[in-house]
Amino acid sequence: MRAKFFMVAGAAILLIAAVLYSLSGSKDYRSLNAKLTAAQIMHNPQRPLSTFSLSDHNGDVFNNNSLMGDWSLVLFIYTHCPDVCPTELANMAMLKAQLKNKHAAIIPKVVAITFDPLRDTPKVLKTYVAHFDKAFIGVSGDTQQIDQLVKDLGAYYERVVYDEAGKPITLKKHEPLPDDAIEKGYVINHTARVYLMSPDGQVLAGFPTPHKVDDMANDIELLIKAFEE
Amino acid sequence: MLNNIKKILFILVAFVSITATNAASHAHQNNHVNHQITITDPWIRSAPINAPALGLFMNISNNTNQEVRLISAHTKGYKRIELHRTIDSNGVMKMVKQAFMPIPAHAKLHLKPGSWHIMLIAPEQVPSEGEQVSVSLKFNDGSTQTIQVLVRKGGMMMQHHSMH
Numbered sequence: 001m002r003a004k005f006f007m008v009a010g011a012a013i014l015l016i017a018a019v020l021y022s023l024s025g026s027k028d029y030r031s032l033n034a035k036l037t038a039a040q041i042m043h044n045p046q047r048p049l050s051t052f053s054l055s056d057h058n059g060d061v062f063n064n065n066s067l068m069g070d071w072s073l074v075l076f077i078y079t080h081c082p083d084v085c086p087t088e089l090a091n092m093a094m095l096k097a098q099l100k101n102k103h104a105a106i107i108p109k110v111v112a113i114t115f116d117p118l119r120d121t122p123k124v125l126k127t128y129v130a131h132f133d134k135a136f137i138g139v140s141g142d143t144q145q146i147d148q149l150v151k152d153l154g155a156y157y158e159r160v161v162y163d164e165a166g167k168p169i170t171l172k173k174h175e176p177l178p179d180d181a182i183e184k185g186y187v188i189n190h191t192a193r194v195y196l197m198s199p200d201g202q203v204l205a206g207f208p209t210p211h212k213v214d215d216m217a218n219d220i221e222l223l224i225k226a227f228e229e
Numbered sequence: 230m231l232n233n234i235k236k237i238l239f240i241l242v243a244f245v246s247i248t249a250t251n252a253a254s255h256a257h258q259n260n261h262v263n264h265q266i267t268i269t270d271p272w273i274r275s276a277p278i279n280a281p282a283l284g285l286f287m288n289i290s291n292n293t294n295q296e297v298r299l300i301s302a303h304t305k306g307y308k309r310i311e312l313h314r315t316i317d318s319n320g321v322m323k324m325v326k327q328a329f330m331p332i333p334a335h336a337k338l339h340l341k342p343g344s345w346h347i348m349l350i351a352p353e354q355v356p357s358e359g360e361q362v363s364v365s366l367k368f369n370d371g372s373t374q375t376i377q378v379l380v381r382k383g384g385m386m387m388q389h390h391s392m393h
Contacts, residue, residue: 082282082349083315084322086274087342090383124279131277156321168326185309185350189323208320210343 029204032226038215039196039205039223042154048202050148054113054141057126062111062139067201071108071224074195074203076155078116078188079128088192089132091211096133098217106224108196113139115157115188117146118177153203157190196220198227265293266332266368271378273349274342275358283355285347285364285378286340291332298329298369299338304362308351315343329369342383356380 029041049064056062067074073092077085092110099107112129114120117140120128125138150157159171161181170189171177177186194207194216205223207216271287291297302310312327322343330345332338340346356362358380365375 079277079279080281081324082284083313083324083342083346086276086280086284090274119281127279128277131280158321160324162326166326187324189318189321191320192322193320209317209322 027226029223029226032222035222036205036219038207038212039219040208042195042203042206045202047152049152052145052149054139054145055122057122057129057138057140059122062137062141064201067111067197069199071106071199072111072197073108074111074113074153074197075193076115076150076157076190077112078114078190079120079124080116080185080187084190084192086132088194088211089129089136091213092136092194093133095211095213095216095220098213099220102217102221104217104221108220110136111139112136113146113149115146115150115190117141117143119182153193153195154206155191155193157188159186159188161186196223265370266291266297266372266374268366268374268376271364271376272383273356273362273378273380274383275380276355278355280355281351283349283352284342285349286342286383287376287378288337288339289330289332290337291334293334293370295334297332299332299366300329300369301367302347302364303367304349304364306353307349311348311350312345313348314345317343358382 027043029043033041049067051064053061053063056066073095075088075092077088079085089112096107096110110133112125114125120138120140122138122140125140129136129138149155158173159177160168161171161178162168162184192209192211194211195203196205196207198204204227205219207219267290269288269290271285274284274286276283285302289299299312302312304310312330314325314327316323316325327345330338330340338345360380362378362380363375364378365373367373
């Protein structure tokens with residue numbers, strides 16, 4: 001009986017120690033939540049970003065290392081998007097201007113990864129993203145690698161084609177596009193979150209829509225300060 | 230005598246018809262107003278030179294006693310022009326093609342980023358910022374309006390926030 005008690009107590013102490021250790025090993029950003037107006041904390045050291053290798057709009061490798069050393073704002077786009085994606089990119093340009101006006105010490109770089117590498121080659125992205133800001137980085141590459149990043153960041157997309165009668169058909173995740181899809185066109189339904197990546201190449205926070213640049217700028221300053229303290 | 234009266238009548242009719250034509254053409258130039266359906270602030274979002282699709286936005290006011298539907302839009306130099314609405318479904322932004330855009334009686338429909346918009350697909354040449362594009366809009370009451378649309382910049386917050 002006594003032995004059993006010590007075993008249970010010992011296990012409980014070990015469990016508490018493990019929890020304390022895991023918490024002390026990383027910062028807890030949840031206390032920031034009350035101050036944040038636009039961002040949601042996504043920091044989770046237990047689930048680091050998978051290893052990925054893609055191409056930037058100049059055709060150079062864009063991988064985990066490309067997100068290290070600097071702060072970045074990562075978003076997913078596709079260039080055939082007439083509404084949501086250009087709005088997001090225009091908002092990112094305004095957000096940078098807002099941070100500049102506030103004399104922010106750090107202005108994150110903006111990385112736009114395509115949901116649609118079939119149509120959005122690095123060359124296409126180079127012309128497209130530069131329209132919004134010359135410093136924006138467009139990223140394309142292998143679909144599976146992009147899908148892994150989409151999954152890691154909790155994003156989502158689905159492709160929609162139209163049948164002869166104009167009725168929309170949502171394709172399943174790995175369902176191939178019909179042969180005439182490029183000719184007839186297809187759209188993509190997608191999440192439109194913007195992710196703030198810290199210089200360790202990991203996601204710190206996410207910004208859901210709508211993207212109010214004033215609120216985002218304030219939150220970015222708070223998050224950077226908390227990370228660097 | 231009779232001939233004189235005929236002459237006077239002829240001059241009178243000619244004068245009235247010229248005045249009426251002038252008034253009509255003046256009304257036509259007067260900022261897209263036909264008193265029943267009014268279009269204000271039409272704009273196309275300036276886009277990259279290789280943009281495969283552009284967004285066209287505006288306010289449509291219906292001053293009649295019944296619902297009016299925008300059924301199509303036409304302008305030169307695009308492969309297709311479609312009516313769309315962006316719908317936020319639990320964070321997933323869905324672009325849904327529409328057969329028409331309903332403008333309720335005595336109400337306004339605001340075509341804006343993240344909401345109702347006209348999609349200009351596969352441009353022969355993307356218009357540049359500051360350019361004016363002629364677009365005609367067809368309604369279900371049989372009327373058509375041709376409007377001049379300005380190409381300008383615009384994010385979601387452009388209308389509400391000024392940069393300091």
